[in-house]
Amino acid sequence: xxxxxxxxxxxxxxxxxxxxxxxxxxxxxxxxxxxxxxxxxxxxxxxxxxxxxxxxxxxxxxxxxxxxxxxxxxxxxxxxxxxxxxxxxx
Amino acid sequence: xxxxxxxxxxxxxxxxxxxxxxxxxxxxxxxxxxxxxxxxxxxxxxxxxxxxxxxxxxxxxxxxxxxxxxxxxxxxxxxxxxxxxxxxxxxxxxxxxxxxxxxxxxxxxxxxxxxxxxxxxxxxxxxxxxxxxxxxxxxxxxxxxxxxxxxxxxxxxxxxxxxxxxxxxxxxxxxxxxxxxxxxxxxxxxxxxxxxxxxxxxxxxxxxxxxxxxxxxxxxxxxxxxxxxxxxxxxxxxxxxxxxxxxxxxxxxxxxxxxxxxxxxxxxxxxxxxxxxxxxxxxxxxxxxxxxxxxxxxxxxxxxxxxxxxxxxxxxxxxxxx
Numbered sequence: 001x002x003x004x005x006x007x008x009x010x011x012x013x014x015x016x017x018x019x020x021x022x023x024x025x026x027x028x029x030x031x032x033x034x035x036x037x038x039x040x041x042x043x044x045x046x047x048x049x050x051x052x053x054x055x056x057x058x059x060x061x062x063x064x065x066x067x068x069x070x071x072x073x074x075x076x077x078x079x080x081x082x083x084x085x086x087x088x089x090x
Numbered sequence: 091x092x093x094x095x096x097x098x099x100x101x102x103x104x105x106x107x108x109x110x111x112x113x114x115x116x117x118x119x120x121x122x123x124x125x126x127x128x129x130x131x132x133x134x135x136x137x138x139x140x141x142x143x144x145x146x147x148x149x150x151x152x153x154x155x156x157x158x159x160x161x162x163x164x165x166x167x168x169x170x171x172x173x174x175x176x177x178x179x180x181x182x183x184x185x186x187x188x189x190x191x192x193x194x195x196x197x198x199x200x201x202x203x204x205x206x207x208x209x210x211x212x213x214x215x216x217x218x219x220x221x222x223x224x225x226x227x228x229x230x231x232x233x234x235x236x237x238x239x240x241x242x243x244x245x246x247x248x249x250x251x252x253x254x255x256x257x258x259x260x261x262x263x264x265x266x267x268x269x270x271x272x273x274x275x276x277x278x279x280x281x282x283x284x285x286x287x288x289x290x291x292x293x294x295x296x297x298x299x300x301x302x303x304x305x306x307x308x309x310x311x312x313x314x315x316x317x318x319x320x321x322x323x324x325x326x327x328x329x330x331x332x333x334x335x336x337x338x339x340x341x342x343x344x345x346x347x348x349x350x351x352x353x354x355x356x357x358x359x360x361x362x363x364x365x366x367x368x369x370x371x372x373x374x375x376x377x378x379x380x381x382x383x384x385x386x387x388x389x390x391x392x393x394x395x396x397x398x399x400x401x402x403x404x405x406x407x408x409x410x411x412x
Contacts, residue, residue, distance in 0.1 A: 040234040047298060047300050048236065
């Protein structure tokens with residue numbers, strides 16, 4: 001399964017959101033990959049996710065393969081849409 | 091994982107490598123947007139005589155003394171016609187070597203069609219050789235792979251396997267025992283000379299690793315310069331697999347398994363793991379065993395050979411006693 005997500009939180013995909021993402025993806029059996037430009041990384045690897053240096057406004061391609069792919073995609077999309085719980089005070 | 095598509099903008103080439111290749115732009119800056127799209131270099135050859143069939147227009151073109159002298163020998167109307175025909179092709183970049191004066195007709199035609207012409211002070215052969223190596227490096231097939239790369243007794247071991255199986259912990263243990271980390275988690279692999287795979291970290295990643303429970307650590311700061319290296323040839327792939335999934339793993343080591351990365355075949359060793367199992371010593375033996383095999387000694391086969399030999403002798407004794 002493939003979809004796209006956009007980074008909505010101001011600071012981009014820094015350590016904390018990356019950790020939240022990795023925690024969420026690690027619960028799934030599916031292989032989950034994120035791609036920015038020509039760089040594709042395992043979404044269960046915190047260093048990999050951080051290396052994307054995905055800034056606010058950047059678009060990431062998400063590709064998921066496995067038995068629980070549908071739930072995994074849903075979780076990932078929701079996490080990005082929730083801005084990882086950041087930018088709340090405004 | 092997917093391979094990168096690459097191209098080099100001539101503007102970037104000029105700003106980054108002007109000194110290295112002794113370059114000077116001979117056309118206007120408006121031509122600098124052109125992109126080199128492959129690693130091939132060509133001499134224009136017969137296109138300069140108006141023969142355009144099979145002209146390798148998508149390659150970087152190098153014009154040397156022969157071409158310049160030939161162009162000077164043509165009358166200006168003919169030359170202009172031929173050059174116009176040549177530059178109508180979408181040539182990525184034209185180099186004039188040896189610091190020669192490029193014929194004005196060439197510069198005019200290139201300018202009209204928006205093709206960049208760069209002069210180099212290097213000799214034709216020297217330039218071609220150096221520039222070709224530069225392009226080879228830039229256009230070498232590459233990919234990112236989820237894994238960890240370490241140098242164990244000089245052998246490049248690439249660890250792969252599912253998230254959380256303990257690749258990083260294994261490499262950290264190796265570092266502790268005096269081996270060296272190349273990179274963890276995301277290995278940037280380049281194929282060199284069509285047969286060698288070289289792994290390294292991306293700039294951003296450096297020698298950081300993630301150890302569960304600890305978070306992100308900097309191996310270079312913690313263990314020093316001897317614990318790290320920048321790049322390493324990948325020689326053996328070590329796949330860490332869950333103990334439960336290890337049913338069909340070879341127990342004898344008689345058959346050498348292989349795997350393929352970027353079209354290069356590499357020996358593959360599959361190691362079954364239970365959580366917390368320490369495979370540092372196993373890793374060291376994988377490396378030394380690989381070195382032995384390179385020297386021509388295959389332990390599993392030698393062992394089996396002597397076993398077969400022994401059984402043959404038993405047959406012989408049985409025959410004698412009958």
